[in-house]
Amino acid sequence: MSVRTTLRLGTVRLGTALLGLTLVVAACNGATGTTANGGSGANLGAGSGTAAAGDPGAAAPASAEPTFDLGSLLSPNPTPDATPASTPGATATPPSGTQPTPRPAATTPPVISTTKASSLLSQVDHLLSEMDSELSNADAAANNPGE
Amino acid sequence: MNFKLSPRLGRMTLALGAAGLLAVGSFGSVYAADPSTSTNSTTAAAVHHFCIPEWAAVKAHPGNADILRAAGDCEINRRFVTLDGLTYLVNHSDVLTADHKTDLLTGGGVNPASFVWEHSGLATLKASIDADTTIASLRTDIAKIAPDYRVYLLVVPKTHIVAAADGSAKVAAKFGPLATELQNLINLAKADGKDVTAAQAKLDDLNAKVGQANGLIAPVAGTVLPLSPADWNSGAAKPVFQAARTSLHQARTLLVDARKDAHQIIVLLGS
Numbered sequence: 001m002s003v004r005t006t007l008r009l010g011t012v013r014l015g016t017a018l019l020g021l022t023l024v025v026a027a028c029n030g031a032t033g034t035t036a037n038g039g040s041g042a043n044l045g046a047g048s049g050t051a052a053a054g055d056p057g058a059a060a061p062a063s064a065e066p067t068f069d070l071g072s073l074l075s076p077n078p079t080p081d082a083t084p085a086s087t088p089g090a091t092a093t094p095p096s097g098t099q100p101t102p103r104p105a106a107t108t109p110p111v112i113s114t115t116k117a118s119s120l121l122s123q124v125d126h127l128l129s130e131m132d133s134e135l136s137n138a139d140a141a142a143n144n145p146g147e
Numbered sequence: 148m149n150f151k152l153s154p155r156l157g158r159m160t161l162a163l164g165a166a167g168l169l170a171v172g173s174f175g176s177v178y179a180a181d182p183s184t185s186t187n188s189t190t191a192a193a194v195h196h197f198c199i200p201e202w203a204a205v206k207a208h209p210g211n212a213d214i215l216r217a218a219g220d221c222e223i224n225r226r227f228v229t230l231d232g233l234t235y236l237v238n239h240s241d242v243l244t245a246d247h248k249t250d251l252l253t254g255g256g257v258n259p260a261s262f263v264w265e266h267s268g269l270a271t272l273k274a275s276i277d278a279d280t281t282i283a284s285l286r287t288d289i290a291k292i293a294p295d296y297r298v299y300l301l302v303v304p305k306t307h308i309v310a311a312a313d314g315s316a317k318v319a320a321k322f323g324p325l326a327t328e329l330q331n332l333i334n335l336a337k338a339d340g341k342d343v344t345a346a347q348a349k350l351d352d353l354n355a356k357v358g359q360a361n362g363l364i365a366p367v368a369g370t371v372l373p374l375s376p377a378d379w380n381s382g383a384a385k386p387v388f389q390a391a392r393t394s395l396h397q398a399r400t401l402l403v404d405a406r407k408d409a410h411q412i413i414v415l416l417g418s
Contacts, residue, residue, distance in 0.1 A: 112332055112335050112336055112339070112416055112417070114332060116328050117328045117409070117412075120321065120324055120325040120328055121325060121413065123321055124321050124322065124325060124402075124406055127317050127318040127321055128318055128399075128403065128406065130241065130242055130317070131242075131311065131314040131318050132399070133314075134242060134310045134313075135311045135314075135392075135396065135399060137310070138304060138308045138311045138392055138395070139392065140307075141303045141304035141306075141307045141308075142304050142388060142389070142392060144299050146300060146303075147293040147294075147300060
């Protein structure tokens, strides 16, 4: 089954829908950029302007069509560059995000900082001194010889 | 003689005068905002003294009603000064809770010897003393000043004990976030492969001590605030005060020990 299709896309929405459909077909064929019958890869996007959307038989010259890496399009996080341009005449650039996103380096062991605990401890010290002051006042009042 | 002020000098004088009025006004507003400086303090300078000269005069002139009245007024005025000072302290306290401030100032339904109640009663008594015309009636009224109000034996210690209890509660509450932080640090150290047995034991001890302290602190204000001058006169108030102070001292010891635990945990984890 060939998915080689040249379409003239009038709107972004139609282009996106067709792109999605093509991706599904390509995925079902187990192909990433290569059709099941060994033909050229699926070329989507802006055509030459001569083929109608409902005329899949009219193929535009392959050299005039931008190509896309289906591998990157099928990746879980396709880069914006992998989205085909729908504007007629626009030249799609090869996706730059073909490399898999590097995983973050292994986390280093946590550094134990006692700064916050020390700050809280100094607050306790301050409150303890206030408490001592109030207790001294209470003791002094208890020893008041007044009446 | 003609006194003519130049316009420039006049403007300067006006500006200085306005600035002076503003300064006086600002002092006045601070004074007025502080209820401790209420006009009920009938002494001219509102300074506390022990009325020793007044009582010496009474002793020298035992039959003189005016001299006896002056001694009575002096005793009431010095209590006004004390109540005003307490009012100021309570209003500006950082440790007292809002509820306890209200209780001490106005009673809040739990304190029969609030500052307002004491002030009002003493003002009424002073008016009676000022109206007395005989030595006998003066002596009767003056004899009420101490036992009916117990400013120094009841109100002053009650105020400081409630403040000490609230201050202790603030200390104990501060151990909450400190213990949480210390537990986080212990968990981190444990995840990092460190032996945290000693640190965890210290933290467990800290939490236990703070819990004991809270148990000692919690009932203090509630047992002290309802005491009245009559409770002092009957002998019921004094042991309550003594027990409250003992509890607070024990709580302080526990909190100081908990503080040592926290410090040792920090040292253990930081090493």
